[in-house]
Amino acid sequence: MHSLVQELENTTIADGVPETQLDGAAATEAGPAATTGEVVKKKNKKKKAAAAAPVNGEAEPEKEEKEETSKDANAEDDDDEDDDEEEAVASGTATAGAKKKKKKKTNKKKKKIQTEPPTIPLSVLFPSKIYPEGELCEYKDDNLWRTTDEEKRAVERQNSDQYNDVRRASEVHRQVRQYARRNIKPGMTMTEICEMIENGTRTLVEANGFESGIAFPTGCSLNHCAAHYTPNAGDKIVLQYGDVCKIDFGVHVNGRIIDSAFTLTFDPVYDNLLAAVKDATNTGIREAGIDVRLGDIGAAIQEVMESYEVEIGGKTYQVKPIRNLTGHSIDLYKIHGTKAVPIVNNGDPTKMEEGEYFAIETFGSTGRGIVRYDMETSHYARAYDIPKIPIRLPRAKALFETINREFGTLPFCRRYLDRVGEDKYLLALKSLCDSGHVEGYPPLVDIKGSFTAQYEHTLVLRPTRKEVLSRGDDY
Ligand code: HZT
Ligand code: MN
Ligand code: MN
Numbered sequence: 001m002h003s004l005v006q007e008l009e010n011t012t013i014a015d016g017v018p019e020t021q022l023d024g025a026a027a028t029e030a031g032p033a034a035t036t037g038e039v040v041k042k043k044n045k046k047k048k049a050a051a052a053a054p055v056n057g058e059a060e061p062e063k064e065e066k067e068e069t070s071k072d073a074n075a076e077d078d079d080d081e082d083d084d085e086e087e088a089v090a091s092g093t094a095t096a097g098a099k100k101k102k103k104k105k106t107n108k109k110k111k112k113i114q115t116e117p118p119t120i121p122l123s124v125l126f127p128s129k130i131y132p133e134g135e136l137c138e139y140k141d142d143n144l145w146r147t148t149d150e151e152k153r154a155v156e157r158q159n160s161d162q163y164n165d166v167r168r169a170s171e172v173h174r175q176v177r178q179y180a181r182r183n184i185k186p187g188m189t190m191t192e193i194c195e196m197i198e199n200g201t202r203t204l205v206e207a208n209g210f211e212s213g214i215a216f217p218t219g220c221s222l223n224h225c226a227a228h229y230t231p232n233a234g235d236k237i238v239l240q241y242g243d244v245c246k247i248d249f250g251v252h253v254n255g256r257i258i259d260s261a262f263t264l265t266f267d268p269v270y271d272n273l274l275a276a277v278k279d280a281t282n283t284g285i286r287e288a289g290i291d292v293r294l295g296d297i298g299a300a301i302q303e304v305m306e307s308y309e310v311e312i313g314g315k316t317y318q319v320k321p322i323r324n325l326t327g328h329s330i331d332l333y334k335i336h337g338t339k340a341v342p343i344v345n346n347g348d349p350t351k352m353e354e355g356e357y358f359a360i361e362t363f364g365s366t367g368r369g370i371v372r373y374d375m376e377t378s379h380y381a382r383a384y385d386i387p388k389i390p391i392r393l394p395r396a397k398a399l400f401e402t403i404n405r406e407f408g409t410l411p412f413c414r415r416y417l418d419r420v421g422e423d424k425y426l427l428a429l430k431s432l433c434d435s436g437h438v439e440g441y442p443p444l445v446d447i448k449g450s451f452t453a454q455y456e457h458t459l460v461l462r463p464t465r466k467e468v469l470s471r472g473d474d475y
Helices: 141-147 150-158 160-183 190-205 268-287 294-305 394-406 414-419 426-435
Strands: 135-137 212-222 225-227 245-253 256-264 309-312 315-318 326-330 340-342 357-365 379-382 438-441 452-461 466-468
Touching (some): 150 160, 160 452, 190 212, 190 245, 212 256, 212 379, 268 357, 294 340, 340 357, 394 414
Antiparallel strands (some): 135 466, 212 245, 357 452, 379 438
16 A cells, blocks of 8 residues: 555645735636535635636537537537437536427527437547547746747647547546436445446446546545545445535546546535635646646645635534645556645645646545545555566466556556456455555545545646646536
8 A cells, every 4th residue: 555645744834825826717616517506605705716618618509600619610510410309418418318409490509419327429429539628728927928839839739639538538527427416316325326427437438448448446435535435346335415425537548537526415514615625626726837836736725725614513614625635647547647736835846847737636624634544445556666576376466467457557446356357356456465566545534523525627737728628517
């Protein structure tokens, strides 16, 4: 097992990040599809971020004429033979089986739909095979020149295939989570919830070996558990009305990973907790940029998170960032690169660099704001650097071959081993963890009785601008 949890050191709390630093490129608070409350009751001050019309550009083309913006061009162009039932939107809100709405012939363009449950692969919804860009943000001050720089633009053109791949993963994430948000209800088992998301992902991304698929196990961590819980076989846990559930799932295309998460609740008492964490994550996204120091991003996140309070059961809590959890850089087929993005001011002077991908994720808690390992492990991944020592146990050797063949360096869970036909592998798996060939990622929990929330997006620091790949109209 290893160092998922940031070393706990004397992190100082940075107060006094000027408010002006917290505003930048337009960030979105949720749009109409948000299930959780937007009632923002801040203790201190400030801004309600302007709602930018987010991605899913193909979603609402209102015109008949084809304006070939990169967004509108997609779902609409080719075989758009106006099938009557196509009414809804790529990431929009239609229910497939639902009644056809009256066709508004009058300059309303037919929209490609997704079914519910989602069954139509993205490559069918986007016959052009060009997928929509995420939210675009210009860099600030010292790097604003990049937006129009010809050389930087040329570099981007060279990278267009990688961007298109990761945008396809992003659109799959948006469509699957839209379905998940609308259909996950108290009374479902955690296993049913995960399977709903995993089946949707596999179908829409057309999972195919290392070319495309699920990037890591579906997290559905509850309440004081902040991260890395997914059910193992036999788990009978049922989602409750009062639960705070973090849905954290990943999609990849050719190893380009989207890591994005949101928090699901049913009881509005948690609304301010969710608002705090959503705002904190959007702050981290706004602050991110080429040459920005990681510690400065943490300071901005902490300032915003701590400006919220939430009242639960007659007790008022100041929302705490979970200080030993972080965001992270993402590499090809590697969910965590070498950089950690703190959510408190830890003074890290390391800078973000051109071309890097980051998962910006923040966690808020009503507990200590510190997590520890607890409960049965479900998440694992092959070590990026395989130890040179040979594997002696034959069962372990065979299991390692399965892991390498099925997942490579992508994280997996016990349920994924079950579905590829592995059986009675626990001893072998433990042995691979002990030898360092595989790393376990146990659930991370704050104190019992506390509630934790999370929001997470993946962005890329393109040479000319920042692209928030996983942005949707929900978060
Ligand atoms: C590990 C295992 C997985 C990466 C963050 C995370 C979910 O806590 C450096 C910083 C999936 C992801 C990860 F199966 N982790 N994001 N989404 N968990 S982490 C980490 O291990 S490593 C943070
Ligand atoms: Mn995640
Ligand atoms: Mn992450």
